[in-house]
Amino acid sequence: MPIRIRIILFLVLLSLYPWSSVQYLRESEKNTRSLEADYLSDRISDIAQLVSFNANSSSGNSANSPSAQLHNGKLTANDLHFHPLATPPRIDGYEDNEWVDVPKNVLNGSNPKFSADYQAAINNGQLYLLINVKDATPTSQNYYRSLLANGDYLGVKLGSGRTYYLRLSSPGNIDVYYLGNNDTLRRSTDINAHWQAQEKSYQVELTIELRDAKSRFGFFVVNAGNDTSRPPSTVGNITTYQRFNGIYPIVDGRMPAHFTHYEQSLADTLLHFTSAGLRLHVINSQCQTLATAGRISELKEQDASWFTKTIYNWVLFSGSTENYNRNQSFACSQHFDPGIVTSKPSLWTVEYTNDLVAYAALSLQEGRYSKSILIAEQSRDRYVMFNDQSFGSYLYYTLGISLFIITIIGLYLSIWSWRLRALNRAAQLVIDEGGDVSSGFKASQSADEIGQLSRNYGSLLEQIRSHNDYLKTLAQKLSHEMRTPLAIVSTSLDNLSSDSERKVYLERARDGVHRLSYIMTSMGQAKKIEEAIQYAEFEMVNVGDLLAEACDAYEKVYEQHRIEYVPPESNKAVSNKTATIKASAELLIQMLDKLVDNAVDFSATGSPIRVVLENGSKEIQIKVINSGSLLAEGNHDALFQQLVSFRDETDKRPHLGLGLFITRLIAEHHGGSVSASNLDDKSGVCFSVSLPSYRDKQKS
DSSP states (O other): OOHHHHHHHHHHHHTHHHHHHHHHHHHHHHHHHHHHHHHHHHHHHHHHHHHHHHHHHHHOOOTTSHHHHHHHTOOOTTSOEEEEOSSOOOOSSOOTTTTTTSOOEEEEOSSTTOEEEEEEEEETTEEEEEEEEEOSSOOOOOTTSSTTTTSOEEEEEETTSOEEEEEOOSSEEOEEEEEOGGGOEEEOOSOEEEEEEETTEEEEEEEEEHHHHTTBEEEEEEEOOSOTTSOOEEEESSOEEEEEETTEEEEEEOOOOBOEEOOHHHHHHHHTTOOTTEEEEEEOTTSOEEEEEEOOOOOOOOSOOHHHHHHHHHHTOOOOOOOOOTTSOOOHHHHOOGGGOOSSOEEEEEEOSSOEEEEEEEEOOSSTTTTOEEEEEEEEOTTHHHHSHHHHHHHHHHHHHHHHHHHHHHHHHHHHHHHHHHHHHHHHHTBOTTSOBOSOOOOOOOSSHHHHHHHHHHHHHHHHHHHHHHHHHHHHHHHHHHHHHHHHHHHHHHHGGGOSTTHHHHHHHHHHHHHHHHHHHHHHHHHHHHHHHHTOOOEEEEHHHHHHHHHHHHHHHOTTSEEEEEOGGGOTTSOOOOOEEEEOHHHHHHHHHHHHHHHHHTBOTTOEEEEEEEEOSSEEEEEEEEEBSOOOSSOGGGGGSTTOOOOOTTOOSOOOSHHHHHHHHHHHHTTOEEEEEEOTTSSEEEEEEEEEOHHHHHHO
């Protein structure tokens, strides 16, 4: 495993210490929130009992109260709820900006071109309703025709059972009627209403006192149309039916359900139980607010440093993008489902970008507001733990010391790793491709172990370089030193040749001397050839032309053999493209000389020797094929090693195996390879040289 990987693993293990501090911080935050939740739970339970007690003592169990309907379980999603308004709207048929804080409810009928939406509000004991009707062709009432059958109108039904009709004539004030005896229309001043025509719609705004509604409120809109033979289209929050007076139909509504509304008296009761930073709400099962009290004051810039805030955001912040608006009413459906709230407090915390708010919800079980839900929301200081002096000191000291230790150790180990990598690179650079050691290694002068290793390594490389230089000149030194004694031995043997009895021994000695001389000469030539290969210059060479000229010359040198050149054109297995490579022509000829000479030595007199050129897409192959003795089974790569020869012992000429060794050096110097194998028909041997083509080099 590399040292730098080990360093990283070591630093990761070391970081477990600050990680444990972070986990402790999170657990502490969890415990703090749990304590605050327990406190808020106890408080909301006490407030719930007080709210129920005050409600019972102030108004009893009134059957007409909205909460009585809640207790009876008759409230549905389609029932009206009047939301609070800070200021009463002007009844003029225009929406303006007076209704911007009141949510809209959509009503759809059977006619897709006829629909309505409404907004309901309450202020100071007065109910307000704004109805926007989508009707492309509103029809005004004609007062000179009977009753309501000749135009569009609205119906409002209250708890008294009376139905009020708002007849639409010219935009502005609306005349309000109700049906008296014999279904006669009678004027009424209980409802104040105005309407205004808009593009493909019209808008009606009306108001009535809360006590006149008698806890029930329903309405419907009638689209009479121009065809009096068909029943009119209606849309509203109550079921409608038709009753007839003569031949003219009149639409009436069933008894509406009890409505709910924002109760200021309940809000005043809740206000007694609020405190700084605490806001209370009472909602019904449909997430509609019955009362709210208290205010979460605007937080000042919390006394926390930028480092504290950074640590908090990194460790504890949930990443919320929602902003808490303290001036907005409680968004019930956004936070929880009222259906899951029970008589035991439900607790949760919501983290905003600008605040941290704890919530508690409890279902009221007794009194006038039974089945409604009491909700408490309270903001808290998100940096409370960090601002604690003892905890803050512990956290900052822990993180600071951990960061300091990790930084120092990381830098120290990184320097060690860098010095070792630098030592490795320096050692690699002083060894060239041929394995020779240069004198460019610079040892470190540091007094530590790495410096000592560098100096020892430099000393070792210097010894290896000196030894390599000695080995390079050893053959020449031996040749020079042994030449004189060999000459003396040869001269002495010549002088003794007159003795007939010792003639046989002298001939053997003379043969050994000649063989020793040949070996020394060959070793010197091999060394010179290796040096020549390293400094050979490459050029573009047409291998086909080069082989053809060489084979013509071989025909004259080896007269007892036929040297045949087989070009790519006559070889049907390959393409007919020109075989051009970037190489040294002199080295290629020298390589071919060795292969042909080897083939001649192992071929019978008069047998042909073929030189075959194969031109492939990525490489070219030069094959020298001769008939004769086969290669022994085994590792044929050993043929191309230095001082290895497998010639017959009957051959008296000395052979050192340098020819095929030089062939391999030349092939590898050109980026190729050489191999030997027996022919498939066991008639001879094939030596093959593979060289990369010039086209393949261009692509790469």
